[in-house]
Amino acid sequence: MRLFSKRSTIATAFSKRPIASCCAQTFHRHPLSSPFSSTLSPHVNSFLAPLSLISHQYRHASQSNTDQQCLLSIDNNIARLSFNRGPQKNAFSRKFIADLNEHLDSILAEGPNIRVVLIDSVDPSIFCAGADLKERATMSQAEASQFVSKLRSTMDRIEQLPQPTIALVAGGAFGGGLELALACDMRLALKQTQMGLVETSLAIIPGAGGTQRLPRIIGMAKAKELIYTARRFNGEYAEKIGLMNYALENEEQIQAKALELANEIAKNGPVAVRVAKIAVQNGIEVERQQGMVLEQQCYAQVIPTKDRMEGLMAFKERRKPEYKGE
Numbered sequence: 001m002r003l004f005s006k007r008s009t010i011a012t013a014f015s016k017r018p019i020a021s022c023c024a025q026t027f028h029r030h031p032l033s034s035p036f037s038s039t040l041s042p043h044v045n046s047f048l049a050p051l052s053l054i055s056h057q058y059r060h061a062s063q064s065n066t067d068q069q070c071l072l073s074i075d076n077n078i079a080r081l082s083f084n085r086g087p088q089k090n091a092f093s094r095k096f097i098a099d100l101n102e103h104l105d106s107i108l109a110e111g112p113n114i115r116v117v118l119i120d121s122v123d124p125s126i127f128c129a130g131a132d133l134k135e136r137a138t139m140s141q142a143e144a145s146q147f148v149s150k151l152r153s154t155m156d157r158i159e160q161l162p163q164p165t166i167a168l169v170a171g172g173a174f175g176g177g178l179e180l181a182l183a184c185d186m187r188l189a190l191k192q193t194q195m196g197l198v199e200t201s202l203a204i205i206p207g208a209g210g211t212q213r214l215p216r217i218i219g220m221a222k223a224k225e226l227i228y229t230a231r232r233f234n235g236e237y238a239e240k241i242g243l244m245n246y247a248l249e250n251e252e253q254i255q256a257k258a259l260e261l262a263n264e265i266a267k268n269g270p271v272a273v274r275v276a277k278i279a280v281q282n283g284i285e286v287e288r289q290q291g292m293v294l295e296q297q298c299y300a301q302v303i304p305t306k307d308r309m310e311g312l313m314a315f316k317e318r319r320k321p322e323y324k325g326e
Helices: 044-048 094-108 133-137 141-160 176-182 210-218 220-229 235-240 251-266 270-283 288-302 306-317
Strands: 002-004 070-075 078-083 116-121 126-128 165-169 172-174 186-190 194-196 246-248
Touching: 070 094, 078 094, 078 251, 094 141, 116 126, 116 251, 126 165, 126 176, 141 176, 165 176, 165 251, 172 176, 176 194, 176 210, 186 235, 186 251, 210 220, 235 246, 246 251, 270 288, 270 306
Parallel strands: 078 116, 116 165, 126 172, 165 186, 172 194, 186 246
Antiparallel strands: 002 070, 070 078
């Protein structure tokens, strides 16, 4: 497993930047990129470039600095972002957000060997308590507004990562901490883990996407109830209402389930998985007929790939396919 410092990036992986949707003019709320067709994206060449052509500036790895509030490691095609501010309950500070964004840059700067991103906490007793209210109290109104805007854009960046993302909510997740989990594709929690969008109890509202993502995941009526009441609830209830994919008994189980899911995803064609994410995530934002058009356009992007031919050959030869993201 490799660990990476704030400015160093990883030696294996995928795309150079968050890419614009294959039909960004029509499907525009949170466009995911689609670098797979030169007719639909200007980034196809950088995506399909051999790994040997990736700039050497992205190949220098070193041990993570202990003062980092968010850490990045990579092991067998799976990247892991780990919050490292346990004594402060992983509360979002300016430095935390800066560290997190630099690691997102690192992931986006890489190529097809990063196929899944896990997000967890070094201290499993807490996922994230949301904003650092002590730091927030020192901010002017303008500074607070700027910070929330940066936090919101960070959540958008997580949502727009081309790789599938899985949040491991082993400990408490409140306010912005739960909003970050909502920005992920899948979420796992312990049955007893406490969580909630508690902002209205502080006379504010969720400001990092919670009012938009929660109703899209669990439905409007239940989302309104949880936001209006600022209610705290556990992981078992979250699984029942569809907020969590799985609620598990202990931290070992949540880590094992996350790796099981990640490996199930990583063995599939990485181009296909990324395009599927575009089709599902952007398609849900538009009318069904527009969504069908988007699906058709996304499907067209996997037809010319080498991975598709490898899948057909592997099926014919009765062997496991070896996908390269090409």
